[in-house]
Amino acid sequence: MVIDEDTLYAWGAIAKKYQKNDILFYEGDAANYYYQIISGEVRMYHCNEDGKEFNQGFFTDGCSFGEPPLFIDENYPSNAMAQTETIILKLSKNKFLNLLEEYPSLKTKFLKLLSNRIFNKAASSKQIINQNPESRIKNYFENYKRQHQLDQKEKILFPYTRQQIADFTGLRVETVIRAIKKMEKAKILDILHHKIYI
Amino acid sequence: MVIDEDTLYAWGAIAKKYQKNDILFYEGDAANYYYQIISGEVRMYHCNEDGKEFNQGFFTDGCSFGEPPLFIDENYPSNAMAQTETIILKLSKNKFLNLLEEYPSLKTKFLKLLSNRIFNKAASSKQIINQNPESRIKNYFENYKRQHQLDQKEKILFPYTRQQIADFTGLRVETVIRAIKKMEKAKILDILHHKIYI
DNA sequence: CGGTTCCTTGAGGATGATCAACGAGGGTGG
DNA sequence: CCACCCTCGTTGATCATCCTCAAGGAACCG
Numbered sequence: 001m002v003i004d005e006d007t008l009y010a011w012g013a014i015a016k017k018y019q020k021n022d023i024l025f026y027e028g029d030a031a032n033y034y035y036q037i038i039s040g041e042v043r044m045y046h047c048n049e050d051g052k053e054f055n056q057g058f059f060t061d062g063c064s065f066g067e068p069p070l071f072i073d074e075n076y077p078s079n080a081m082a083q084t085e086t087i088i089l090k091l092s093k094n095k096f097l098n099l100l101e102e103y104p105s106l107k108t109k110f111l112k113l114l115s116n117r118i119f120n121k122a123a124s125s126k127q128i129i130n131q132n133p134e135s136r137i138k139n140y141f142e143n144y145k146r147q148h149q150l151d152q153k154e155k156i157l158f159p160y161t162r163q164q165i166a167d168f169t170g171l172r173v174e175t176v177i178r179a180i181k182k183m184e185k186a187k188i189l190d191i192l193h194h195k196i197y198i
Numbered sequence: 199m200v201i202d203e204d205t206l207y208a209w210g211a212i213a214k215k216y217q218k219n220d221i222l223f224y225e226g227d228a229a230n231y232y233y234q235i236i237s238g239e240v241r242m243y244h245c246n247e248d249g250k251e252f253n254q255g256f257f258t259d260g261c262s263f264g265e266p267p268l269f270i271d272e273n274y275p276s277n278a279m280a281q282t283e284t285i286i287l288k289l290s291k292n293k294f295l296n297l298l299e300e301y302p303s304l305k306t307k308f309l310k311l312l313s314n315r316i317f318n319k320a321a322s323s324k325q326i327i328n329q330n331p332e333s334r335i336k337n338y339f340e341n342y343k344r345q346h347q348l349d350q351k352e353k354i355l356f357p358y359t360r361q362q363i364a365d366f367t368g369l370r371v372e373t374v375i376r377a378i379k380k381m382e383k384a385k386i387l388d389i390l391h392h393k394i395y396i
Numbered sequence: 397c398g399g400t401t402c403c404t405t406g407a408g409g410a411t412g413a414t415c416a417a418c419g420a421g422g423g424t425g426g
Numbered sequence: 427c428c429a430c431c432c433t434c435g436t437t438g439a440t441c442a443t444c445c446t447c448a449a450g451g452a453a454c455c456g
Contacts, residue, residue, distance in 0.1 A: 048324075048328060053327070068313035068314075069317070071310050072310050111269045111305060111308055111312065114309065115266035115267070115312060116266075117316055118316055119266050119272055122254055122275040125252070125254070125326075126246075128252055128323075128325075128326055129368050130246060131368070131413080132443095135246075161402065162402075162403070163403095170326035170327045173404095174403095174404080175443095175445075177403065194452075359433090359434065360435065361433095361435095371435085371436095372413080373412055376437090392421085392434080392435065
C-alpha cells in the first residue's frame, strides 16, 4: 500500500466504486485527484486512430496511479479504465500535495515509486528495437516477473490474455499466438489447456 | 540546472572530464554516483545482440541523469556515453541522499523531474503501436518539441542525424530517410541542404 | 444450452529490413 | 589549395515477415 488508507480518509479522501469498463479519466483530461486502489484492477492505455490499443500498465490493490501529472502541470497522458469492479480512494490534488509536505517520508516513498516506474518503462521501451515478436514477448515476460519480484526460473501461470500481451508489445493477437507456440516448442514457456506458464 | 553547482561542490562533488565516446557507465553497473552535467552532452542507450541501438535520451548542460537507480536498489538499466567532450559533477550516492534529506525542497524538485521523465516516456512508448514509420517519426518530433518547450507550429532546425532518429524510433536509417522525404512532400517538415526543419 | 469471449489456423498482401553501392559535405594535413 | 578520409545522406532491388481478413473451434458462465 502506498499511503495508509486511514490517513487518506483523515485528509478527506473519498472512496468511489467503479464498474467494469468504467473510464476513470481520458488522455488529455486535467489531473485533479490522487488515485489509490482499495480493491480491483485498473488499466492505463492509449488508443491510436485505428482503435489499436497500447497498455501502459495494470494496477491493483494498494497501488496508486496517475501521479506524475499531479507534480507537473500536465494533463493525463493515457486513459484509465476499471478492468473489474473496482473501489478507489480519491484525494484532491491540493490536499494530496499538502499531505506530502506534512509527511516528508511520503516524498521519499514517491521518489522510490516513480523511480521504479521509470526503471520499468526503460526496460519495456527497449523492446522497440526488436521487431522480432519472440524477443519482444520474452522481454515482456521477463519484465513482468521482475516487476512482481518473481524468480525468473520459477514457472508461474501468466494471468493475462493473448490480446493483452499483444496490447503490451504492439503486436497483433495472431502474431502473439504464433510466437508463443514457437516459444513453447523452444521450451521457453509451457502451455496447458490454453493457459500460459512462464 | 537541477542542483546548484556550489552546493554540490560544498557537499563533496568532484568534476570530471570525459572525452567524446567515453562510457560513463554500462547497463548492469551498480549506481554509485549522482551525475550532473556542467557542459557537454550525454546519451543513454541500449544495445541488442545484433548491435542495433536504442536511445533512451540525450542530456545536456545543467541536466542530471541516471537518478532512479539511486533511489531504488537497482543497477543501471542503460549505457551512458559522452557524445562530445563533457564535464560532469559526480557526487557519491550516500552524500547525494543525505543532501536530499537536508533540503526537502530538493525532493520536490526530483519528484517533478522524475514525473516529467515518466510523462515523456509514456508519450514515446505510445509509438510502439504505430509500425508505420511516418507516424512514429511524427510522434517523436512532437515529443521532442514538447520536451524542449517549443511551439508545435514554429519551425526549428532539428539538431540530430537520421541515424539518431532511427535509434530513437526503432527504425532503420534508410526507412527514416524515405519517410522524411515523404513527410517533406506532405509539408509536415522542410529539408534544406539535407538539414531537417520541424 | 445459448451467448460471449478468447483462441486458432490459413492464405495473401503490404511494407520495413537488408544488402550493396554511391554521393555529398566537412575537416585535416601535406 | 588540393587530396584524402570519414561521417552522413541517398537510392534501388530483393527478401522476410508481420499484418490483415476470414472463418471456425474451445472454454467459460449465466
